[in-house]
Amino acid sequence: MIAAAAAIARINAVSFPTIEFAAFFVVVFVLSWALMPHPRAWRPFILVASYVFYGWIDWRWVLLLISSSLVNTVAAQVIARSPSQSTRKHALIAAVCFDLGLLCVFKYFGFFVSEFDDALDSIGLGSPLPLVQIVLPIGISFFTFQAISYVVDVYRGDWRASSLGDVAILQAFFPHLVAGPIVRAKELIPQLRTPRDPRAVFAGPGLFLIAGGLIKKTVVADELARRVVDPVFNDPVAHSGAEVLLAIYGFAAQIYCDFSGYTDMAIGLALLLGFQLPQNFNRPYLAVSLQDFWRRWHMTLSRWLRDYLYIPLGGSRHGRRKTYRNLMITMLLGGLWHGASWTFMIWGGIHGGALSIERWGRERLPGFRLPRWLAWFVIFNVVCLAWVFFRSPDLATAFDMLGRVGAAGPAPLVTLPMVFLTVAAIAVQSVPRDFWRRAEAWLVARPVAPQGVALGLMLVVADAAVGQQGVAPFIYFQF
């Protein structure tokens, strides 16, 4: 078998909707609950299981993960034990430099070497630097951010230094390892220390989230990607304005269903194992301000950026101008977190700029309020505008997309099912939460067999939706 297919097969293994993962999870589920009353056995077990899950792609990545846990544990212990403020500070700086260094090497080094090499070439110094080919370990951005938040929390006195085992599980726990949510020490470590009760598993929300996440991913996200979004973004100038608009709104629906679908499954799987992970999405396309949007979208990243970047930069404490500057820096770095590319920078810049304008408006025009529907419309379209840059492989494509919005022409890709999926993915967010809770309660009240049959039929539909092509890799695996 050839490398390319082997690599795809291995990445599929860490993707939840696969046969390999289903088999892995059943085994882990049984053994995890069997060992739960014996914490000394359970903890190494869940750690090894998580390493097996991660190492399935590339065992060397496990070494990276272990080294991250090791360095951050040692730094946190030094911070916790040293009476000297200077030593504490140095330990913190060393740990954060190590963490950011990992990110820089794996995520940005190639980009900067290539840009620097081009710059030297342009002034006649040739191309002296070797272009480096670096495999980006899946999930590195997520486990690195968790490591930084852990060591900073210990420094701030918000959390006490934990054992190597706890830190290792915090970083490696397989449901959240490859694409979040970004979990803080105080959210997971206390749960690790208290054996979960096997008589009270949160099965209702767990199964509901898994089934819902699966349907979001396979029926909505992958279908939209395949039939509208990818063809149009691959060649915008060949498509009419109607197709371009559907692709833009379709991508908004796709990325929501893809990413929130993944985290729904992650949270659901953790619940079945007895652990609660933080919520990552809260109906983001209902937002009526950018600030509101960031309280609903990728919530664990936005609170990370707030607590470990925006507030340390000064937040809103040093006057208006510095607040806008801090907002802009935070969002630009948020963009850069997704990858070293100008398109991500512009995505962050649009959000940073819009957040600043919004803040300026609130302060300067305190009595002014847009009608709610208009505020929703404006915010949704600003978010979609930013998505154009996020999705485009380069700036030229992004501008081609925007330039084609008004273009006349036939629109064979604008079909009723695709319009329906786009609208439904956005509109379903306005369904009251109570409805879903009642549905969960109804499901859990059924006997085991009907529950299993219902879930099984859902799996059949999800698999039929993706067809022979198989489930596409989750968008956030690349970050």
Add this chain to the structure above:
Amino acid sequence: MPAGRVLGVVLIALVIAALFNSEAVVRAGEGMKPGPTRDIVLSIGRPLDDVAGALGFHLPREGLDLAFGHDPKTASGTELEEGSTAILRRNRRKTREQTYAQPAAGRPLDVLVTGDSEADFVGQRLIDQAPPGLLDIDTAARNGTGLTNPAFFNWELNAQQEMASRDPDAVVMAIGGNDGFNVEAGGVLYGPQDPEWQTEYARRVAVVARVLSGEGKRPVYWVPPPTARDDEFNAIYGSQNRAVEQAARAVPGLRYVDIYNTINGGEYSDDLKIDGRRVLARQPDGVHFTRDGAVLPTRLLLRAMARDYPALGKGSRG
């Protein structure tokens, strides 16, 4: 809910899913790399599929496939799996000059770029490397597929479906990166190191190309893999390239696009100089091109296309 009951729900769900999706389980197994996981999935999946088929459990899934617009991609008894090498004999029509309707502004050539994952970047780069307005390109990459594993994905069947639904003016087929499986010819299994494997591969290329070209109605530009970092792969890729060359001598409309011997003189390199700028041309797997690197095979492809469509040679970039 107690953990035991949750396990019951999960197991029932998986059994239901496996029964109704037994064909998909077998297909997934066929698509895995050889090894214990594949063996386990197939040893469970195949008997399960027999039982499910006998009990009529395939019907709901077939209905759903129809509803989602998915055509079946595997079939038994196709020529791709078994057939005569007579198809590789030089065809008289092949020696005749073939001419095709030329593209013009306002009447672009409708091109389907298909194949395995390598087709993705080739399709994308063809859009920006071709002279503006002359090509209308659709890309349909079927990741993880090849000609040596028809039990996972049958390219003959897929070609028939695609040509019936799209009827393009020309086809680009970029495939081969997943073709390391043994093949059966005349009841004997051959590995990629055997000369018979190359002949059988050429036969399969000819079978698929004949469908794609509509018996010579449209040109098919077949792009086998380039050199790889790994010598073991190069042995297979070299054999595939020779096989495609052999098939191209026989099948009307089939053009062999050689990116194996031409790019960097046939020597593998991670980085290449393109338009005076050194770029990282290959992905870390040492097989796939990067988006930047895909410019080179695309230009070779355009050069091949320009022999049939001279206008493509005039305004193309690079």
